Amino acid sequence: MENSDESNSQRAPGSLRRSLLLSLAATTLIPLTLLAVVVLYFMTERAAEDVSSKNQLLVSTISGQVELFLRAPETSLINLRNLYLSHQGSLGHSFQEILDAMAESSQLLESIFIIDRQGVVTDVGLPQKNRNLRAEFERLSLGHLSFIMAARQQQQPVWSDTFLSIITGKTSLALAIPVDDDIIVGNINIALINRFLKELRQGRLVESTIVDRHGEIIACSRQNHDLCPSNLWNLPLIRTAAYKGATTETYEYRGETFLGSVARIDGPNWFILVAQSSATAYEPVRRTSLFFIGAFLITFLVVLLVALLTSKRISAPLSRFARQARALADGDYDLQQLTPGYAEIAVLADDFQHMASRISEREVAVKESEEAYRTLAENLPAIAYRLHIADNSRLQFMNQEHRTMTGFEEENFKVSTDSSPFEEKIHPDDRQDFSTTIKGAISGRTPFTQEYRFKHANGEFRTFYEKGCPVYDSKGKISHIDGVIFDVTERKQAEDIILQSEKMLTVGGLAAGMAHEINNPLAGILQNCQLIRWRLDATQTKNLQSAKETGVDLLQLQQYLQQRNILQMLDAIRDSGQRAARIVENILDFSRKSQKDFSPQNIPELIEKSLELARSDYNLHREFDFRNIEINCHFDDNLPKVHCDPAQIQQVLLNIFKNGAQAMIEHDKNRRHQFQIRSSQQQGMICIEISDNGPGMPADVEKRVFEPFFTTKKVGKGMGLGLSVCYFIITEKHHGSMKVSSTPGEGTKFTICLPLLLSAEQS
Amino acid sequence: MQRRVLVIDDEASIRESLTEFLEDFEFQVTSAASAEEALEMLNEQPQDIVVADLRLPGMSGDTMIPLAHRLQPNLRFLIHTGSVGYHLSEELTRLGMQPDNVMFKPLSDMMVLVNNLENLLSRP
Numbered sequence: 095m096e097n098s099d100e101s102n103s104q105r106a107p108g109s110l111r112r113s114l115l116l117s118l119a120a121t122t123l124i125p126l127t128l129l130a131v132v133v134l135y136f137m138t139e140r141a142a143e144d145v146s147s148k149n150q151l152l153v154s155t156i157s158g159q160v161e162l163f164l165r166a167p168e169t170s171l172i173n174l175r176n177l178y179l180s181h182q183g184s185l186g187h188s189f190q191e192i193l194d195a196m197a198e199s200s201q202l203l204e205s206i207f208i209i210d211r212q213g214v215v216t217d218v219g220l221p222q223k224n225r226n227l228r229a230e231f232e233r234l235s236l237g238h239l240s241f242i243m244a245a246r247q248q249q250q251p252v253w254s255d256t257f258l259s260i261i262t263g264k265t266s267l268a269l270a271i272p273v274d275d276d277i278i279v280g281n282i283n284i285a286l287i288n289r290f291l292k293e294l295r296q297g298r299l300v301e302s303t304i305v306d307r308h309g310e311i312i313a314c315s316r317q318n319h320d321l322c323p324s325n326l327w328n329l330p331l332i333r334t335a336a337y338k339g340a341t342t343e344t345y346e347y348r349g350e351t352f353l354g355s356v357a358r359i360d361g362p363n364w365f366i367l368v369a370q371s372s373a374t375a376y377e378p379v380r381r382t383s384l385f386f387i388g389a390f391l392i393t394f395l396v397v398l399l400v401a402l403l404t405s406k407r408i409s410a411p412l413s414r415f416a417r418q419a420r421a422l423a424d425g426d427y428d429l430q431q432l433t434p435g436y437a438e439i440a441v442l443a444d445d446f447q448h449m450a451s452r453i454s455e456r457e458v459a460v461k462e463s464e465e466a467y468r469t470l471a472e473n474l475p476a477i478a479y480r481l482h483i484a485d486n487s488r489l490q491f492m493n494q495e496h497r498t499m500t501g502f503e504e505e506n507f508k509v510s511t512d513s514s515p516f517e518e519k520i521h522p523d524d525r526q527d528f529s530t531t532i533k534g535a536i537s538g539r540t541p542f543t544q545e546y547r548f549k550h551a552n553g554e555f556r557t558f559y560e561k562g563c564p565v566y567d568s569k570g571k572i573s574h575i576d577g578v579i580f581d582v583t584e585r586k587q588a589e590d591i592i593l594q595s596e597k598m599l600t601v602g603g604l605a606a607g608m609a610h611e612i613n614n615p616l617a618g619i620l621q622n623c624q625l626i627r628w629r630l631d632a633t634q635t636k637n638l639q640s641a642k643e644t645g646v647d648l649l650q651l652q653q654y655l656q657q658r659n660i661l662q663m664l665d666a667i668r669d670s671g672q673r674a675a676r677i678v679e680n681i682l683d684f685s686r687k688s689q690k691d692f693s694p695q696n697i698p699e700l701i702e703k704s705l706e707l708a709r710s711d712y713n714l715h716r717e718f719d720f721r722n723i724e725i726n727c728h729f730d731d732n733l734p735k736v737h738c739d740p741a742q743i744q745q746v747l748l749n750i751f752k753n754g755a756q757a758m759i760e761h762d763k764n765r766r767h768q769f770q771i772r773s774s775q776q777q778g779m780i781c782i783e784i785s786d787n788g789p790g791m792p793a794d795v796e797k798r799v800f801e802p803f804f805t806t807k808k809v810g811k812g813m814g815l816g817l818s819v820c821y822f823i824i825t826e827k828h829h830g831s832m833k834v835s836s837t838p839g840e841g842t843k844f845t846i847c848l849p850l851l852l853s854a855e856q857s
Numbered sequence: 858m859q860r861r862v863l864v865i866d867d868e869a870s871i872r873e874s875l876t877e878f879l880e881d882f883e884f885q886v887t888s889a890a891s892a893e894e895a896l897e898m899l900n901e902q903p904q905d906i907v908v909a910d911l912r913l914p915g916m917s918g919d920t921m922i923p924l925a926h927r928l929q930p931n932l933r934f935l936i937h938t939g940s941v942g943y944h945l946s947e948e949l950t951r952l953g954m955q956p957d958n959v960m961f962k963p964l965s966d967m968m969v970l971v972n973n974l975e976n977l978l979s980r981p
Contacts, residue, residue: 615868617871617939620965628881629881671963675965
């Protein structure tokens with residue numbers, strides 16, 4: 095998400111598939127197209143040239159054939175001339191017959207005229223069918239005809255232009271061959287030339303047209319002679335040929351394009367035009383081109399298709415990878431097996447699969463771990479939370495315990511800009527400290543602990559103990575606070591009780607004040623008591639004086655007082671007062687923190703002395719004999735000495751022994767009573783363990799055994815200060831520890847530990 | 858000549874019994890229930906010795922002693938207190954008081970106090 099801006103600012107990347115497609119297609123199609131264009135260009139050029147030259151060749155061939163065809167009558171006429179020259183005037187009548195026979199036999203010659211020097215027809219040779227027309231031709235004067243004049247002048251064969259035959263009424267041609275002064279004229283049958291052309295044309299799509307030097311049509315190969323044009327002089331092609339010789343060109347004629355070749359027919363000086371419709375002529379070229387273009391297009395399409403498929407084959411797995419990557423991101427690890435098209439993609443697919451399974455494994459592990467921590471967090475008998483400071487103090491996580499501990503739902507703690515509901519529920523006296531601690535921890539980068547009173551939903555103030563730790567982001571800015579909050583209300587109350595009891599026993603505290611208050615009335619009792627005894631004393635002069643004045647016999651009074659035990663009663667009052675004074679004094683002894691009596695002591699020796707005291711204790715002795723109790727001592731060798739007040743430690747030990755002995759005796763007089771005493775060094779402390787095999791005590795008694803004025807003894811047997819004083823001596827005066835553990839029915843064990851470190855300092 | 862003793866104690870049973878007892882030993886005893894009252898008396902008539910309680914309503918005994926000393930420089934003092942662990946202040950020591958001039962209540966025998974008084978008075 096973060097780099098979306100970056101990628102937007104850059105140019106959007108092109109599609110791999112399109113780029114592959116384009117480059118594949120380009121690499122193949124560009125050269126292919128170039129090649130195709132070049133080949134097509136040269137091929138059509140060559141093919142067109144080919145068609146032209148073929149046409150050219152065709153026109154030469156046809157013109158040759160026509161020349162050959164026309165040479166036949168020329169040869170016949172030349173032969174006739176030769177005959178005529180060799181038999182000048184001697185042929186007579188038979189010459190006529192020769193002419194007729196020649197006209198009869200020649201295909202092309204319609205008739206043969208002999209013209210004399212005056213230009214008059216002297217002899218006429220005709221085929222059979224036309225012999226009736228002979229009289230019409232004889233004596234015709236033809237000397238003015240230009241071709242006859244030209245032949246006479248040039249003395250060589252000359253072809254006439256076309257003209258209308260007098261005999262047939264059809265367009266005709268004539269060939270004049272000079273013989274000295276005479277001229278032999280052969281009339282040519284044009285229809286035959288036409289037929290010849292038509293025969294030549296057979297099976298071809300070409301049309302041949304023979305024109306004379308003026309462009310007049312002589313023959314035409316068209317089937318229907320009417321379709322033949324009459325004059326072609328307007329065709330530029332014909333004129334080009336007339337001036338420059340044989341030529342091939344395309345030309346328009348009556349709206350149609352033709353390819354035409356023109357060649358000269360020597361002799362008559364005609365032109366022959368061989369033409370074909372250019373559509374027909376170029377048909378093979380067109381067809382080849384079409385075929386070529388078709389082939390090119392097919393190749394083009396095939397290349398395109400291949401490129402398309404290839405690019406798809408490459409890009410399709412990639413987009414499948416992309417889809418699967420998205421699925422992976424969404425936590426869907428159930429990947430379909432990719433079907434890779436290429437080895438490289440197969441490797442990629444394998445790696446991808448591997449990555450997916452690794453991520454999946456890792457996520458499972460993370461989930462399991464999270465599950466474990468969540469379970470742990472949810473089962474904590476405390477509130478565990480994460481407060482996202484950077485995100486408007488959003489409560490990111492809080493376990494369910496808060497419902498029990500605070501009575502509120504999680505949403506009740508939602509922090510807004512102007513209120514912090516959790517803080518508001520803290521006791522007003524503690525709120526300042528709380529926020530100072532949190533701020534201090536954040537700025538000081540240290541874990542913190544804070545105790546405060548919190549108003550439960552039910553209105554009751556509970557004491558919370560919070561332990562937290564600020565966590566910072568990579569830039570060193572505060573990110574969140576992880577913390578745990580315990581409800582320590584009960585513990586606090588218990589602590590308060592102990593604190594209270596201890597206070598009672600400390601200097602300046604309640605005990606001292608109480609002692610003073612008690613001492614005053616005690617002084618009143620004792621002083622007045624002493625005063626009464628003093629004033630009853632019969633040996634004192636003042637008393638005797640007063641007795642005398644009042645008429646009392648002091649001695650008699652004395653007797654009376656003694657008889658009624660009044661003096662003993664007064665002594666009893668004094669004794670009781672004095673005892674009360676001693677008790678107060680004892681209490682006060684422990685409130686003095688003086689260590690003036692501290693000295694290094696050997697603990698086993700102190701234990702032995704205490705046991706000795708117990709054995710000789712009068713009060714103890716009255717009820718039972720301490721010597722009947724079996725005592726097993728086990729002291730570690732070379733225990734260091736402990737700096738302590740020996741008298742106080744002995745008092746503590748004696749107290750424990752007396753309590754234990756009493757408990758054991760009361761429990762079962764006939765049992766074998768036993769004390770197990772151990773002393774050892776443990777972690778800088780000297781510890782004393784004293785176990786008895788008495789009745790033990792129930793858990794509720796065990797808990798309260800060090801409380802002042804707590805006793806299980808019958809009223810009057812103890813004042814309930816013993817163990818609390820012991821506890822005070824050990825913990826307060828000697829900075830040690832005192833513990834009790836008991837199993838009902840089996841016995842009780844006291845453990846006293848005195849620090850060695852303190853003793854080293856003090857010594 | 859009779860020796861004059863001023864007994865100061867707010868507890869009547871103590872004050873009165875002590876007064877009576879001392880009177881039996883030929884002391885001329887005056888008593889006061891507070892330091893202020895005592896100072897008033899000292900202002901009016903000379904005394905030889907003062908037996909003073911410490912915890913009194915109003916001014917305390919040890920505050921009163923230097924004031925009394927100013928009124929009567931030859932006056933001697935004995936402290937009779939119910940407080941435990943009392944130690945003489947420097948000021949009182951400077952006035953010549955000694956630890957054995959402090960007596961703790963309750964006295965099991967008032968003769969101890971009488972002896973102490975006599976010792977103190979016999980000092981030069």
